[in-house]
Amino acid sequence: MTDLGEVVVLPHTLVDEIRNESKLSFPSANMQDFHGDIPGFEAMSQFANDSLLLEAVVRKQLTKYLSQVMEPLSAETTHALAVNIGDSQDWHEITLKPTILDGIARISSRVFLGTQLCRSEDWLQITKAYTINLFVAAGKLRMYPRPLRRFIHWFVPECKKLRGQFGEARRVIDPVIAARREMRQAAIRKGEKVPYFNDALDWADEEASAKNISYEPAGFQLMLSVAATHTTTDLLVQVMIDLAQHPEFMDMAREEIIRELRNNGWKKTSLYNMKLLDSIAKESQRLKPISLAAMRRRATADIKLSTGLVLKKGTRTIVDIFRMRDPEVYEDPEKWDGSRFVKMREQPGKENQSMLVSTHRDHLAFGHGVYACPGRAFAANEIKVALCHLLMKYDWKLAPGTDIKPMVIGAANGSSPIAKILIRKRKTVELDIDAL
Numbered sequence: 159m160t161d162l163g164e165v166v167v168l169p170h171t172l173v174d175e176i177r178n179e180s181k182l183s184f185p186s187a188n189m190q191d192f193h194g195d196i197p198g199f200e201a202m203s204q205f206a207n208d209s210l211l212l213e214a215v216v217r218k219q220l221t222k223y224l225s226q227v228m229e230p231l232s233a234e235t236t237h238a239l240a241v242n243i244g245d246s247q248d249w250h251e252i253t254l255k256p257t258i259l260d261g262i263a264r265i266s267s268r269v270f271l272g273t274q275l276c277r278s279e280d281w282l283q284i285t286k287a288y289t290i291n292l293f294v295a296a297g298k299l300r301m302y303p304r305p306l307r308r309f310i311h312w313f314v315p316e317c318k319k320l321r322g323q324f325g326e327a328r329r330v331i332d333p334v335i336a337a338r339r340e341m342r343q344a345a346i347r348k349g350e351k352v353p354y355f356n357d358a359l360d361w362a363d364e365e366a367s368a369k370n371i372s373y374e375p376a377g378f379q380l381m382l383s384v385a386a387t388h389t390t391t392d393l394l395v396q397v398m399i400d401l402a403q404h405p406e407f408m409d410m411a412r413e414e415i416i417r418e419l420r421n422n423g424w425k426k427t428s429l430y431n432m433k434l435l436d437s438i439a440k441e442s443q444r445l446k447p448i449s450l451a452a453m454r455r456r457a458t459a460d461i462k463l464s465t466g467l468v469l470k471k472g473t474r475t476i477v478d479i480f481r482m483r484d485p486e487v488y489e490d491p492e493k494w495d496g497s498r499f500v501k502m503r504e505q506p507g508k509e510n511q512s513m514l515v516s517t518h519r520d521h522l523a524f525g526h527g528v529y530a531c532p533g534r535a536f537a538a539n540e541i542k543v544a545l546c547h548l549l550m551k552y553d554w555k556l557a558p559g560t561d562i563k564p565m566v567i568g569a570a571n572g573s574s575p576i577a578k579i580l581i582r583k584r585k586t587v588e589l590d591i592d593a594l
């Protein structure tokens with residue numbers, strides 16, 4: 159019995175059997191658990207129609223854009239760090255999570271919404287607050303029997319707040335969409351080149367009209383925020399906490415960053431070659447995944463598993479993630495070892511399961527199979543670019559006595575929301591990352 163109601167926990171031995179099982183649906187689980195059919199929860203209604211549009215935008219368009227993404231990510235990271243951390247060479251204290259959340263909201267918005275909206279304070283407020291409130295409102299509404307929810311939500315304060323936030327998102331996004339559509343029509347009328355902004359606003363519009371899907375642009379952008387912003391923030395915060403406890407890895411990572419960026423600049427290959435940085439992030443994710451269970455699904459028809467277990471239509475399932483701390487898989491599994499996955503890459507046959515973006519039954523933090531996170535390559539790039547800036551520009555350590563314990567609510571396993579660090583701008587910088 160969980161905060162989602164009754165859930166069948168499947169053992170990891172079934173992961174490979176169920177990972178591509180079409181009758182176990184992630185979009186259907188999301189629609190049900192996060193009330194995709196109720197006003198205010200429009201972000202989750204993107205999971206209707208088997209998340210066709212989300213898939214097309216994230217898996218196809220964002221992935222296509224990855225080779226060009228480093229420079230805009232880097233430019234916006236420079237701005238985000240200047241705004242949030244500044245230039246002081248004296249140790250000063252910051253609360254890590256809100257600082258990094260603001261940074262990631264800015265950096266992700268640069269790619270999703272383009273240069274015009276990524277610095278809109280109105281949008282940044284919404285993108286940060288909507289997700290938090292969505293989870294709170296969804297939990298409150300789940301306390302009522304399902305048939306009552308479509309009426310009772312009108313009276314639940316958190317749901318009212320969510321509807322208000324959705325309305326604010328529309329006030330920011332809709333005029334931009336309308337202006338862009340008008341510009342395109344005007345260009346077509348005049349026989350001029352049709353303007354293209356190459357961001358998620360354009361990708362969604364393009365894919366929706368190509369696939370004849372009607373969609374809600376603000377809801378779609380909020381879904382991207384829900385999927386991308388807090389998840390990426392969560393991992394980056396955990397990596398920073400872990401690095402603060404293992405400063406020797408900060409120095410080793412700096413050497414790798416300097417070598418790669420000096421040789422190749424902001425190229426896809428530079429990030430690929432930062433194998434230690436990749437391993438550090440994957441190790442932090444192994445020991446503190448964002449959820450204590452993986453691969454949440456809902457059976458869309460009766461299904462019989464090889465063990466003889468029958469899952470009735472409507473059953474919710476999750477998979478246990480014990481393998482991520484199993485001593486049979488990971489030596490000394492409770493220890494954080496930043497180079498664990500660099501070493502694993504060297505073992506024959508294990509190279510492809512040891513990268514941050516790899517999914518495997520022994521590491522389920524990005525899920526696995528047909529619904530595995532389609533944004534993970536982008537998230538990996540964003541986290542690595544942010545770490546390049548943070549490590550080259552700053553020193554940090556944990557503030558004395560700070561609480562770094564993850565915050566567990568239901569199966570959610572977030573990095574500490576209250577951890578504080580002491581941070582200062584480095585006096586000697588081996589590589590001017592902003593001049594690349």
Ligand code: HEM
Nearest residue numbers: 209385386389390393453454524525526529530531533537
């Ligand atoms: C460190 C950051 C991230 C983590 C830990 C994460 C984790 C996950 C997980 C666990 C799932 C469910 C997979 C499954 O059950 O098999 C998922 C799905 C998804 N993620 Fe991510 N994610 C991250 C970043 C992102 C980003 C940056 C984007 C968008 C650019 C994104 C877009 C999505 C989408 C659209 C889905 C739904 C896929 C579907 O319905 O088929 N995620 N993510």
